[in-house]
Amino acid sequence: MKRISDKTDCTIQVKAILKDGKYVGKVISHYSKNGVCTVELYDNCNLLHAGKAGGYGYDKFTCALSGAKFHDLELVDNCQVKIEHKDGSYSHKKAGLDLLYEHGYQIICLI
Numbered sequence: 001m002k003r004i005s006d007k008t009d010c011t012i013q014v015k016a017i018l019k020d021g022k023y024v025g026k027v028i029s030h031y032s033k034n035g036v037c038t039v040e041l042y043d044n045c046n047l048l049h050a051g052k053a054g055g056y057g058y059d060k061f062t063c064a065l066s067g068a069k070f071h072d073l074e075l076v077d078n079c080q081v082k083i084e085h086k087d088g089s090y091s092h093k094k095a096g097l098d099l100l101y102e103h104g105y106q107i108i109c110l111i
Contacts, residue, residue: 015097017070018106025070027097027107029061039064043071062096073099 017025023044030038037060041049049068053060059078066077078095085091094102101107
């Protein structure tokens with residue numbers, strides 16, 4: 001897959017991930033003219049995950065992040081948030097970057 005930094009036909013967004021006010025990672029997203037969202041998740045300078053999602057009518061950014069692991073947290077898309085327990089009860093897991101918010105991370109949109 002071509003790196004986002006090599007693309008020219010796009011809208012790019014960069015979000016910094018902070019923990020206790022310190023930089024711990026970033027998410028770079030690219031929306032192409034044909035509606036495909038590509039994301040790259042970094043832990044400091046290391047690429048942890050690259051994903052793509054296309055189509056219409058759903059949250060492509062969160063879907064493209066689905067399956068990524070960041071500091072032992074597995075990011076899921078909006079379809080994977082309902083968890084059934086053995087006793088028949090349900091709980092809900094936050095999707096995408098909302099899971100990081102729930103665990104005390106701050107997300108700052110840079111561009």
